[in-house]
Amino acid sequence: MDPRVHFITLSTPDLDAARRFYAGGLGWEPLLDVAEEILFFQVAPGLVLGLFDAVKFAEDLGRAGSAPSGAEGLTLAHNVGSDEAVRDVVGAMAAAGGTVLTAPRPGAFGGVFHAHVADPNGVVWEVAHNPGWGVDDDGTVHLG
Amino acid sequence: MDPRVHFITLSTPDLDAARRFYAGGLGWEPLLDVAEEILFFQVAPGLVLGLFDAVKFAEDLGRAGSAPSGAEGLTLAHNVGSDEAVRDVVGAMAAAGGTVLTAPRPGAFGGVFHAHVADPNGVVWEVAHNPGWGVDDDGTVHLG
Numbered sequence: 001m002d003p004r005v006h007f008i009t010l011s012t013p014d015l016d017a018a019r020r021f022y023a024g025g026l027g028w029e030p031l032l033d034v035a036e037e038i039l040f041f042q043v044a045p046g047l048v049l050g051l052f053d054a055v056k057f058a059e060d061l062g063r064a065g066s067a068p069s070g071a072e073g074l075t076l077a078h079n080v081g082s083d084e085a086v087r088d089v090v091g092a093m094a095a096a097g098g099t100v101l102t103a104p105r106p107g108a109f110g111g112v113f114h115a116h117v118a119d120p121n122g123v124v125w126e127v128a129h130n131p132g133w134g135v136d137d138d139g140t141v142h143l144g
Numbered sequence: 145m146d147p148r149v150h151f152i153t154l155s156t157p158d159l160d161a162a163r164r165f166y167a168g169g170l171g172w173e174p175l176l177d178v179a180e181e182i183l184f185f186q187v188a189p190g191l192v193l194g195l196f197d198a199v200k201f202a203e204d205l206g207r208a209g210s211a212p213s214g215a216e217g218l219t220l221a222h223n224v225g226s227d228e229a230v231r232d233v234v235g236a237m238a239a240a241g242g243t244v245l246t247a248p249r250p251g252a253f254g255g256v257f258h259a260h261v262a263d264p265n266g267v268v269w270e271v272a273h274n275p276g277w278g279v280d281d282d283g284t285v286h287l288g
Contacts, residue, residue, distance in 0.1 A: 001170045001171075001172075001222070001233050001236050001237065002222075003166075003170075003172040003173075003185050003186065003187055004187055004188060004222060004223075005152070005187040005188055005191065005193060005220045005221070005222065006188070006221050006222060006223040006277075007219075007220070007221035007223075007270070008149070008152060008218065008219075008220060008221075009218060009219045009220075009221065009270070010217065010218050011217035011218065022147075026145045026147075027145075028145075028147040029147070031285065031287060032287050040287060041147050042147065042284070042285050043147055043148055043149040044148060044149055044150070044188050044189065044190050044191045044283070045188065045189040045190065045279075045282070045283020045284075046188050046189065046279045046283050046285060047149065047188045047191055047285070048285050048287070049149060054217075057217070060252070061219070061245060061246070061260055061268065062245065062246050062260075069216070069217055070217050071215075071216070071217035071218045072213070072215070072216050072217055073154065073155035073198070073201070073213055073214050073215035073216055074152065074153060074154050074155065074215045074218060075151075075152075075153045075205070076149050076151070076152060076153075077149070077150050077151035077152075077153065078145070078146075078148060078149065078150060079148075079150040079151075089145050092145050093145065101205065101206065102205070102206050108204070116205055116206075124205065126151070126153070133150075135150075135189075135190045138189070139188070139189020139190045139283075140186070140189075141175060141186050141190060141191070141192050143175060143176050143184060143192070
């Protein structure tokens with residue numbers, strides 16, 4: 001099995017709130033937007049983030065009838081080029097309706113400067129400036 | 145804020161089981177492997193999947209002391225080029241220690257053929273052949 005992820009799909013209890021946050025607040029252009037079902041954004045080359053209605057998400061996994069809940073125990077990281085850009089992105093996410101969980105600050109290791117912000121469904125984003133991280137033109141990632 | 149994800153980090157209660165499954169069973173080459181802490185794999189151009197010890201994951205979010213739990217309410221999709229390749233990948237994941245949740249079968253819409261398999265920490269992978277999905281050379285995704 002090739003080490004490749006093509007879609008990240010998140011169980012989303014409030015799809016309208018997600019739409020207001022990502023499309024309305026942050027200005028992201030959906031790849032596809034199906035009302036009351038799913039909202040897709042391209043978030044890396046060949047990679048799509050899907051925000052999927054929580055009831056339909058459970059049905060799709062053969063777990064119909066379970067209480068609809070959100071995505072937990074994960075973070076999505078968005079890397080930027082400077083500490084100042086971390087503050088700017090966190091400000092934009094807060095203005096769009098995000099909740100700042102940890103304010104911009106130096107991380108525990110590696111010289112990273114970061115913050116954590118929850119979207120309206122509780123999906124946690126890490127916004128980070130990591131001087132040891134880099135991506136080549138062909139997409140190869142380096143970790144310092 | 146640019147619509148970009150650079151890291152997917154999953155709270156991982158049993159990091160050794162994750163290492164046996166992905167590195168040992170599936171043969172994935174780690175980008176970085178820090179015992180009892182974190183295991184990184186590159187899973188798309190510019191994108192890293194991090195399997196992070198659940199206790200340290202909670203600490204990092206300022207939630208130290210909360211019961212360590214896994215990642216829930218999400219799926220990671222791995223797309224392949226044929227129905228037969230879906231069966232092959234599901235077989236490889238099961239042989240590596242994965243649990244088949246839904247056997248390979250036609251999906252509810254769009255001509256997709258797919259299955260769901262849980263890794264040893266309960267992370268759900270969707271393995272899919274979707275004739276309507278495609279990726280251009282520059283990484284642009286098309287949804288049919």
